[in-house]
Amino acid sequence: MEQRVTSTSGLSGAQSVDRALSLLSLVSYFGDQGASLSELVDQGGLNKPTTRRLLLALMRSGMLEQDSITRRYFLGEEAYILGTLASRRYGLLQISRDSLTTLSAKTEDTSFLSIQRETSSVCLHREEGTYQIRTHALQAGYRHPLGVGAGSLAILSALQDEEIEAILEANNQLLLAEYPNLGPSQIREDVATTRKTGFALNPGRILANSWAIGLAIHYPDGRPAGALSIAAIDSRMQPARQVELVALMQVEAKKIEARLAHLQPINGRIKRPIIPARPGTRVEGAN
Amino acid sequence: MEQRVTSTSGLSGAQSVDRALSLLSLVSYFGDQGASLSELVDQGGLNKPTTRRLLLALMRSGMLEQDSITRRYFLGEEAYILGTLASRRYGLLQISRDSLTTLSAKTEDTSFLSIQRETSSVCLHREEGTYQIRTHALQAGYRHPLGVGAGSLAILSALQDEEIEAILEANNQLLLAEYPNLGPSQIREDVATTRKTGFALNPGRILANSWAIGLAIHYPDGRPAGALSIAAIDSRMQPARQVELVALMQVEAKKIEARLAHLQPINGRIKRPIIPARPGTRVEGAN
DNA sequence: GAATCTTGATCCACATTATGGACCACTTGG
């Protein structure tokens, strides 16, 4: 009745776990406003009873919670605890917080930390600047396809060509549908420019007049751990100031990279596919 | 062939999700050293293939990772990301970090932040002191039944009598088995003392000569959000110094409570049972 | 270096488990 992408290696299964965790991840993208059941049904690719059943399981474990009035679903305390316990291995935000504060203090503009998550970038933190005109195109939890936005582009540009192609391929439909100004070919150009100049520039491609500069942060082995970015209105992003900002950001990126190198060095030994196959992905013809 | 505790309310199910998340939580208790498959089998109550299958699912989603050499399982990057995104609602550690630094700097002793997790307390952070003799009875990720340890006792004492009884009841076996010096009746006494003096004292009950003082942190509605604690050898915990330490801690607890009050006020509206029933619990006679 | 243990990992027949179309209850708005 239904076709699934089947795994090739032995001992697969636990599909409901895949679905549940995929839902959990989906909820996380809604951030502070939370997700409603129907939104999750629409975007999660599962039907209502199944979605609800998995949400209940996630709530039983504390990973999610539901607002009893609005009925919306939010990340729960258990998610916070696990993340806190995991942060000794992946404490990029902890390590970067000082740098973000410094950047926003010195530049008066809003700065961000983003990381890669599959074929997207996710904003982990937004550090407010004091300048009166601020762009709100990016907030913690927001996700964009890799290459869309300054930090996102910085991360993409730090990947290997082969990975970049795989990612652009995977995002192809989404890019064409949601970002008419930013097709794969435009992103390929942007990557080239980023590599040449040494920093990523988003000249208002997502929101007019909202410009940003991004700089990748690298693990000791060269893989990108994430990216710093600073956003401002175009008048505050003219070439002369771009150079100033990049210089400040480079100093902070270096600091972060130094601290990253002292983290648990286990990271390099971990099994992890380059582009993990999303399990539960459906093939045409469902239902 | 097997009997399960069945839920009474409608639309239950997704048991493998319960099991998987329960495993995830179990892995988190191993902290930096990670968990081996057989340890998880022993402590998780599931057999090997099932455990492994669920671990694979958790790894597929990035919640866990496996060291390719030692084969041990650790919390993964996805767990970190989710936790970071959840931290805007539950950012107790973020909010408390300054206070911990201050406390350890002023007292030279090691300070801790703990929170309640079901019927246990979990240490979220350990801030090292500079004093040369330090107790290592408590580290981030470590768990104790509520009432065991200063922070843990502070939290327990801040709960309502009815909850305390339910928790002591749930932990009864564990307490008798693992903490011979600390039966339920001793804890009830400790709670009374804590409420009278206004702070929790652990006079070396877990590890001889390792004393600690704990102070609960409250949400605006009075529920405990967690606890600060400071540990030192007994000679540095004589009555006079106890008073000094408590005074310092009270200042910091007040600060934290003030910041907590400004967090997302949604917390109060969340559906959450007092003592959630662990699903997947088996009844005698399995296998 | 053969024999023995331990640990990680997997196979596959079996039946317990999750699935989802249809449905209910409630709220919104025209």
Add this chain to the structure above:
DNA sequence: CCAAGTGGTCCATAATGTGGATCAAGATTC
């Protein structure tokens, strides 16, 4: 007051997870 939207659930069906047995690969022993 009916239509459309939402959150939530029932239950017959069949797909899913289960776990005893087994394999493979180090350790340890003698």
